[in-house]
Amino acid sequence: MRIFLDTANLDDIREIARWGIISGVTTNPTLLAREGKNVRDVIVEICEIVNGPVSMEVVSTDAEGMVREAREYVTWHPNVIIKIPMIPEGLAATAILAREGIQVNMTLIFNPNQALFAALAGAAYVSPFLGRLDDISTEGMDLIREIVAVFRQDAHLDTQILAASLRHPRHLVEAAKAGADVATCPPAVIRKALKHPLTDIGLERFLNDWRQLEATLTREVARVS
Numbered sequence: 001m002r003i004f005l006d007t008a009n010l011d012d013i014r015e016i017a018r019w020g021i022i023s024g025v026t027t028n029p030t031l032l033a034r035e036g037k038n039v040r041d042v043i044v045e046i047c048e049i050v051n052g053p054v055s056m057e058v059v060s061t062d063a064e065g066m067v068r069e070a071r072e073y074v075t076w077h078p079n080v081i082i083k084i085p086m087i088p089e090g091l092a093a094t095a096i097l098a099r100e101g102i103q104v105n106m107t108l109i110f111n112p113n114q115a116l117f118a119a120l121a122g123a124a125y126v127s128p129f130l131g132r133l134d135d136i137s138t139e140g141m142d143l144i145r146e147i148v149a150v151f152r153q154d155a156h157l158d159t160q161i162l163a164a165s166l167r168h169p170r171h172l173v174e175a176a177k178a179g180a181d182v183a184t185c186p187p188a189v190i191r192k193a194l195k196h197p198l199t200d201i202g203l204e205r206f207l208n209d210w211r212q213l214e215a216t217l218t219r220e221v222a223r224v225s
């Protein structure tokens with residue numbers, strides 16, 4: 001499973017991209033609004049940092065408007081792909097954009113039929129929202145498992161399953177085990193996922209032992225010279 005970063009924060013993207021684990025970025029209107037900067041500048045900067053798909057979401061709710069926005073956004077940078085909401089007009093826009101070779105990430109997916117429809121319309125990615133289902137006391141991971149089963153049943157579907165709305169590190173590993181192609185992850189979840197107290201304790205012990213060895217050798221050299 002590949003990992004995308006789910007943020008529009010350039011500092012977080014710069015820092016985590018250095019770790020070599022990120023192969024794309026997803027944004028949405030909420031994440032971009034949080035940064036309060038010129039949207040085009042932010043998206044282009046993200047594309048320069050991360051060599052992979054960067055999702056930019058349309059805000060039109062009619063197919064014509066969505067297609068117009070999409071055609072504009074893909075001129076910003078070759079890495080830009082278009083996030084389209086799962087509504088009937090979104091499906092119509094996805095069908096047009098797919099024919100033009102523009103990659104669509106169909107978002108706000110909450111059931112397997114929506115995912116199937118997105119794939120049939122030509123979406124390159126579907127984004128099922130795990131955390132928001134968990135929030136309403138539904139098992140979000142079951143949705144990933146169902147979409148995996150539905151997509152596997154039809155060899156012609158090459159749409160990728162992009163697990164979204166991840167809230168904690170277990171979501172990440174469970175999404176991988178469920179068969180998601182990609183998980184898009186907030187920076188805070190990535191940071192939590194890489195921490196383990198035994199790693200920190202182990203490193204501290206290695207460094208202390210090394211320092212003690214150096215001190216012993218220095219004393220030995222001083223004694224014989």
Ligand code: G3P
Binds near residue numbers: 026127132164165166
């Ligand atoms: O990629 C979609 C994601 O940003 C939604 O996450 O936490 O707002 O449900 P959340």
